[in-house]
Each structure stands twice: as structure tokens, then as C-alpha cells.
Amino acid sequence: MENENTQFAIETRALSIYYGPFEAVKDVNLQIEKQKITAIIGPSGCGKSTLLRAFNRMNDFVPTSRVNGEILLHGTNLYSKDIDPVEVRRRIGMVFQKPNPFPKSIYENISWGARINGYKGSMDELVEQSLRAAALWDEVKDKLKQSAYALSGGQQQRLCIARTIAIQPEIILMDEPASALDPISTLRIEELMQDLKQNYTIIIVTHNMQQAARVSDYTAMMMLYEDTRSGTVIEYDATNVIFTRPSDKRTEDYVTGRFG
Amino acid sequence: MIRKAFENEIQQLKDEILILGSMVEQATLDAVEALKKRDIAWSERIIANDKKINQKRFDLEGRVMVLIATQQPMARDLRVIASILEVISELERMGDYAKGIGVINIRMGDQPLLKPLIDIPRMAAKGTDMLHRALTAFVNEDARAARDIPAEDDEVDMLYEQVYRELMTYVMADASTIERANYLLWASHNLERLADRVTNICERTVFVVTGEYKESRPTFDELGEGKPDT
Numbered sequence: 001m002e003n004e005n006t007q008f009a010i011e012t013r014a015l016s017i018y019y020g021p022f023e024a025v026k027d028v029n030l031q032i033e034k035q036k037i038t039a040i041i042g043p044s045g046c047g048k049s050t051l052l053r054a055f056n057r058m059n060d061f062v063p064t065s066r067v068n069g070e071i072l073l074h075g076t077n078l079y080s081k082d083i084d085p086v087e088v089r090r091r092i093g094m095v096f097q098k099p100n101p102f103p104k105s106i107y108e109n110i111s112w113g114a115r116i117n118g119y120k121g122s123m124d125e126l127v128e129q130s131l132r133a134a135a136l137w138d139e140v141k142d143k144l145k146q147s148a149y150a151l152s153g154g155q156q157q158r159l160c161i162a163r164t165i166a167i168q169p170e171i172i173l174m175d176e177p178a179s180a181l182d183p184i185s186t187l188r189i190e191e192l193m194q195d196l197k198q199n200y201t202i203i204i205v206t207h208n209m210q211q212a213a214r215v216s217d218y219t220a221m222m223m224l225y226e227d228t229r230s231g232t233v234i235e236y237d238a239t240n241v242i243f244t245r246p247s248d249k250r251t252e253d254y255v256t257g258r259f260g
Numbered sequence: 261m262i263r264k265a266f267e268n269e270i271q272q273l274k275d276e277i278l279i280l281g282s283m284v285e286q287a288t289l290d291a292v293e294a295l296k297k298r299d300i301a302w303s304e305r306i307i308a309n310d311k312k313i314n315q316k317r318f319d320l321e322g323r324v325m326v327l328i329a330t331q332q333p334m335a336r337d338l339r340v341i342a343s344i345l346e347v348i349s350e351l352e353r354m355g356d357y358a359k360g361i362g363v364i365n366i367r368m369g370d371q372p373l374l375k376p377l378i379d380i381p382r383m384a385a386k387g388t389d390m391l392h393r394a395l396t397a398f399v400n401e402d403a404r405a406a407r408d409i410p411a412e413d414d415e416v417d418m419l420y421e422q423v424y425r426e427l428m429t430y431v432m433a434d435a436s437t438i439e440r441a442n443y444l445l446w447a448s449h450n451l452e453r454l455a456d457r458v459t460n461i462c463e464r465t466v467f468v469v470t471g472e473y474k475e476s477r478p479t480f481d482e483l484g485e486g487k488p489d490t
Contacts, residue, residue: 245336256337
């Protein structure tokens with residue numbers, strides 16, 4: 001993948017995603033802005049997570065899945081034959097719904113991924129930097145050797161974000177990153193996202209519309225086609241437009257809580 | 261999923277707006293009638309009554325706040341809610357204009373009217389009629405009706421100019437009438453402002469429906485022909 005300078009962090013063209021014969025996501029054309037937070041919203045089962053996972057080829061782990069169309073990172077299609085999916089996942093990191101730290105120390109949670117990615121610098125520095133960037137350093141600096149499992153859920157999620165940052169990705173995908181957290185931890189994650197967007201592009205899937213409205217700059221609204229049950233993006237705009245004067249009636253109905 | 265509780269509350273708020281509107285209409289018509297009849301006691305009651313208008317506005321504002329805090333309205337719901345806040349504050353200010361006419365009547369003391377009132381009651385009738393229809397359009401979210409009403413403001417503006425010119429002829433003929441002329445000019449200016457605020461309510465209605473702010477037309481003051489805003 002060349003570092004060609006394009007206007008967008010990532011771009012999809014006529015993207016369709018299949019599980020076997022079923023077209024789960026159909027014809028998505030999105031241009032994700034650099035160093036912004038883009039939220040993907042929509043009712044359950046409309047393909048939000050499938051679309052998100054396509055961005056770093058996580059769907060490759062589902063044997064029957066395949067992709068039509070293109071996902072371009074710096075103008076290069078992530079699904080080209082010569083692209084290494086491991087390299088894709090290094091450049092496009094992911095944070096999941098439930099915090100999933102490794103059953104290791106806090107320190108090793110950060111260092112492990114960096115080491116296998118061939119990081120040669122000072123590991124202590126990288127661990128500190130990453131934990132600081134994830135707003136976790138002050139809480140854990142005296143217990144780096146303790147198990148990550150000893151942390152609270154909110155701390156574990158920030159540790160997972162620190163672990164993602166340690167590999168220095170360009171884009172961070174977040175799949176419902178706060179849905180398993182209490183309100184205070186949720187707000188901390190949301191604040192952290194605002195800090196992170198100085199350096200990273202963030203794409204977040206969320207069921208919590210207030211969260212999408214609070215944190216994101218752009219919002220993509222997804223819906224199912226009635227006939228084929230395929231999900232697609234029906235409206236994509238600045239977040240403040242989506243939540244104050246959406247142009248699609250279905251977006252209006254969804255964000256006002258009238259269905260979904 | 262239908263948001264029944266939310267929609268019920270919105271409907272109730274709209275009903276309350278119509279009630280608040282009718283209080284303002286009545287206060288305006290009464291204030292002019294009391295002035296016409298030089299009935300000081302009536303004007304005192306109108307002034308006291310304005311507290312009820314103010315109180316109702318605050319009550320409604322409180323309910324809107326609760327709705328925002330508990331329901332997190334979005335999109336059209338949010339526009340309705342935000343517009344309700346705007347409309348009730350417009351109505352409260354209109355109530356102040358009626359009260360202001362009451363104050364004028366009291367200040368005039370035992371001086372007779374400079375002239376019998378003809379155009380000022382017309383302004384009140386026209387303005388309150390516009391207000392009534394504007395609020396109906398607002399609660400029905402009827403953008404078409406709301407777009408048509410502001411043009412009628414011209415009629416009120418013309419009446420205002422007429423009152424102004426007429427009063428000036430009195431003043432030019434006899435400078436000692438200046439105070440009494442000024443009282444009536446003040447009353448008619450309040451009515452002119454009321455009609456301008458009706459226009460604001462219509463703009464809000466269009467905003468609720470379309471999501472766009474559109475100034476319907478320049479106000480009398482903006483045309484540079486009127487007195488400074490009060």
C-alpha cells in the first residue's frame with residue numbers, strides 16, 4: 001500500500017458484502033474524512049458491523065464471506081490480491097463491544113502487539129505513551145505488572161484502545177465501544193475519542209443515537225432493503241444535519257425513535 | 261415503535277400554546293378597548309393579568325425542559341420543541357405590548373383622547389386575527405398557511421403609517437398636543453410590533469416543517485420607515 005495522499009481516510013465504491021449467497025450489505029459508497037469521527041447508525045441487523053468489519057478485513061474470518069466493489073485506503077483497494085490482510089489490520093485497528101484484554105499484565109497487553117509488529121524502540125516509552133493517549137496512564141502507572149483483568153470494565157476498554165494505538169494505526173474502528181460500560185466510563189471513552197481524532201480517523205458503530213450525536217462529525221444511516229433484506233447506507237451527512245434536519249424520512253423516523 | 265407519551269405531551273403543549281395565544285389576543289383587544297373607553301380600572305386589571313401570561317410561559321418552558329431532558333428529541337421533534345420555546349417567548353412579549361397599552365391609558369390620567377380611536381382598534385383586530393391563524397398553522401404544522409400570513413403584515417404597517425401621519429397633523433396644528441399624540445403613537449407602535457412577531461411565529465412554523473430558516477419579508481422597521489425597535 002502506497003502512501004498516496006488522498007482527501008479521504010478511506011473510501012468505498014459500490015461495496016457489497018456477501019455471506020454465501022446472501023447479500024448482507026449492498027452498494028455502499030462512502031467517503032470517510034480524515035481525522036474525523038464518523039458514526040454508522042441504523043436498526044439492528046442492517047449490516048453496520050458487517051460494513052465496519054469489512055474496513056479491516058475482519059470478515060475474512062467468516063469462511064463464506066466475500067466482497068464486491070472496492071474499499072480504498074490511499075487509493076489502494078484493500079481487497080486486491082497482493083494486499084496482506086495482517087498489514088491492513090495493523091493500519092486499521094479495531095476496538096470491540098466488550099473489552100477483550102489478553103490474560104496478561106497491563107504492560108504486556110500493550111507491548112505484545114508492538115513487538116510482533118517489529119517495534120524496535122523503547123518499549124517502556126511506547127507503553128507509557130499509549131496509556132497516556134488512552135487516558136489510562138495515571139490510573140495504572142503503579143501497577144503495570146498486574147493482570148489486565150484486575151481493571152474495571154471502563155479501564156479495560158481504554159486499555160484495548162491503548163493497545164490499538166500502540167501499533168500506530170491510521171484508522172480506529174469501534175464497534176459499540178461503550179455499550180457494556182457504565183455512563184461515566186462511557187463519557188470517558190467519548191472524551192478520549194475527541195482527543196484521539198487529533199491523530200486518528202475514527203469510525204464508530206453505535207446503537208446509542210445520543211452517543212452518535214455527541215461524538216461524531218459525520219453520520220451514515222443504514223437501513224435494510226425491504227425486498228432483499230440487504231443493508232445499505234440511505235443517508236450520509238454532517239452529524240448536526242442528520243440529527244436536526246435529515247432529508248430522508250426513514251432517517252427522520254429512526255433518529256426520532258419512531259422505529260428501529 | 262411509536263412514541264406515545266412524547267407525542268401526547270407535544271399535543272398538550274400545543275393545546276396550551278393555543279390557550280396562551282387566546283389570553284394574549286384577549287389582552288390586546290381589551291387593552292385597546294379600555295383605552296378607547298378611557299377605563300382605567302379595566303387597564304389595571306389587564307396589567308395584573310399579564311402576570312398570568314408570564315407565569316404560563318414559564319410553566320410551558322419548564323415542561324419543554326423536562327421533555328428535552330427525558331426524551332432527547334431529534335430532527336423534526338427537536339425543531340418542534342425548539343420552536344415551542346421561541347413561540348411562547350414571542351407570546352409573552354406580545355402580552356407585554358398589551359400591558360404597555362394599559363400603562364399608556366393609566367399615564368394619560370384624566371386627559372381626553374386626542375382623537376377618537378379608529379385605526380388603532382383596526383390594527384388590534386387585524387393583528388390578533390393574524391396571531392390566531394398563525395398559531396393554528398403552528399400547531400397544525402401547516403407551512404402553507406404560515407407562508408401566506410406574513411404578507412398581511414403590510415396592512416398593519418399601513419394602518420400604523422396612517423395613524424402616524426394623522427397624529428402629526430394634530431401636532432403641527434397645535435404643538436401642545438404632542439404628549440397626547442405621543443401616547444397614541446406609542447399604543448399603535450405596540451400593535452405594529454405585535455404583528456411583526458406574528459411573522460416570527462410563521463417563520464418558525466416553516467422551520468418546523470422544512471428545517472430551513474427563511475425570513476419571510478422585511479419588517480416595517482427594517483425598511484427604515486419606522487421608529488426604533490422597542
